[in-house]
Amino acid sequence: MAAIEPMVQFMVHKLVDLPPVPIPGLGLLDLSVTNSVAFMIAGASLISLFFLVSAKRAVVPGRMQALAEMLYGLVDNTLTGGIIGDRGRPFLPFVFTLFLLIATFNLIGLAPGGFAVTSQLAVTATLAVMTFAIVLIVGFLRNGLGFFKLFWPSGVHWGMGLFIMLIELISFSVRPLTLAMRLFGNLLGGHVVTYMFASFVVGLGLFGLQGGLASLGFLGSAASFVMIVALMALEFVVAVLQAFVFAALTCVYLNEVVNLDHGH
Amino acid sequence: MDITAAKYIGAGLAMTGLIGAGAGLGILFGNYLQAAIRNPSAAAGERTWLFLGMALAESMGLFGFVMGIIILFVKV
Numbered sequence: 150m151a152a153i154e155p156m157v158q159f160m161v162h163k164l165v166d167l168p169p170v171p172i173p174g175l176g177l178l179d180l181s182v183t184n185s186v187a188f189m190i191a192g193a194s195l196i197s198l199f200f201l202v203s204a205k206r207a208v209v210p211g212r213m214q215a216l217a218e219m220l221y222g223l224v225d226n227t228l229t230g231g232i233i234g235d236r237g238r239p240f241l242p243f244v245f246t247l248f249l250l251i252a253t254f255n256l257i258g259l260a261p262g263g264f265a266v267t268s269q270l271a272v273t274a275t276l277a278v279m280t281f282a283i284v285l286i287v288g289f290l291r292n293g294l295g296f297f298k299l300f301w302p303s304g305v306h307w308g309m310g311l312f313i314m315l316i317e318l319i320s321f322s323v324r325p326l327t328l329a330m331r332l333f334g335n336l337l338g339g340h341v342v343t344y345m346f347a348s349f350v351v352g353l354g355l356f357g358l359q360g361g362l363a364s365l366g367f368l369g370s371a372a373s374f375v376m377i378v379a380l381m382a383l384e385f386v387v388a389v390l391q392a393f394v395f396a397a398l399t400c401v402y403l404n405e406v407v408n409l410d411h412g413h
Numbered sequence: 414m415d416i417t418a419a420k421y422i423g424a425g426l427a428m429t430g431l432i433g434a435g436a437g438l439g440i441l442f443g444n445y446l447q448a449a450i451r452n453p454s455a456a457a458g459e460r461t462w463l464f465l466g467m468a469l470a471e472s473m474g475l476f477g478f479v480m481g482i483i484i485l486f487v488k489v
Contacts, residue, residue: 156486227461327472334475337482394468397461 153352155344159268159337161185185272188264192253224248224396232400236407240400243283247276248396255336255388259381268336270329277328280399288406299409328398335391339384346380349373420485427481434474441466 165182172178203213210218224245229237251267258265266272288296300317302310350373357366445463449456 231461330476330479331468331472334472334479338475338478341482390464391468394464397465398468401465 153345153348155341155348158340158344159265161269184264185266185269188257188266189254189272192250192257192266195257196249196253220249221245228396228400232397233404233407237400237403240403244396244399247280247399248392250392251276251332251395252389252392255392256385258336258340259384259388265336265340267332268340270333273332274325274329276332276395277325280328280395280402281325284399284402284406287403288409291407292409295409296406299405324402328395332391332395335387339380339387343377343380343384346373346377350377424481424485427477427484430477430480431474434471434477437470437473438467441470 161183163181163183164187167179167181169177169179199213199217203217205211205214207214225241228244228248229241233240254266254272257263258268288299292298300314300321302313302317305313350370353366353370353373355366357364357368357370359366441463445456445459448459
């Protein structure tokens with residue numbers, strides 16, 4: 150029986166081996182095209198194609214334009230408009246890009262033969278660090294050193310305030326880590342569990358071929374198959390939901406620094 | 414105890430973190446449903462925060478799951 154290897158599906162291997170490029174200050178940068186890079190390019194091309202097809206100005210929108218308007222409305226009304234308010238408009242392109250990119254990467258990973266780009270911690274960590282950097286930059290540009298008022302609780306004794314400020318600083322600094330790990334863990338867990346149930350289908354089926362009482366293996370195989378169908382449905386929901394949650398948390402963190410003077 | 418046995422036991426122990434995640438998610442959705450049945454017209458306005466809360470509660474369980482996977486599969 151073949152070994153059950155749930156982690157092999159996440160291996161990154163090179164498709165086109167390009168020579169490493171020396172960057173002054175960073176050392177050598179390996180720019181070879183891996184399967185991760187190929188699927189990222191595929192995802193970005195899919196989004197660009199969607200924009201080309203849907204960016205029409207018909208008064209009565211066709212299907213693609215209606216979809217694009219729904220997505221724009223979701224980000225504008227629920228995400229930046231709903232969570233940040235009027236000051237959130239400048240962040241609409243960033244949040245929209247995040248939402249579409251993560252949703253597309255997640256969904257491509259669900260296709261048969263697809264590689265889940267966001268199941269690599271490097272990719273999700275990059276997105277999380279970008280978000281955190283933007284929150285910090287916006288916070289310091291808008292509020293200057295008043296940015297640190299974010300951590301001070303109002304109307305407490307100074308000793309208690311120092312203690313709470315320490316806890317708030319730690320909780321703030323851990324945000325990029327939790328953002329990265331939330332997306333990574335959801336995708337990794339989904340794919341690993343689906344692989345395990347798929348291995349049950351094959352394993353129990355092969356076991357049931359032995360005849361006699363072992364034919365109950367076919368029952369287990371069918372039950373595992375039903376479980377896979379349910380799991381794939383859940384995975385589709387999780388793919389879009391995690392993109393929405395990443396974008397929503399970005400808006401929540403931006404709201405804290407952008408509306409700092411409006412009653413924190 | 415050889416290292417593989419210790420890995421399996423460690424991964425199993427790490428999965429107990431999902432108990433809290435399940436309990437938290439049940440409380441969250443139960444409260445949302447109770448409030449939605451009392452005030453159906455206000456339920457749609459809070460749906461954003463429902464999904465946000467769901468993701469935050471679920472991520473706690475996920476951290477435990479990822480730790481279990483790391484214990485089981487990372488070669489040291």
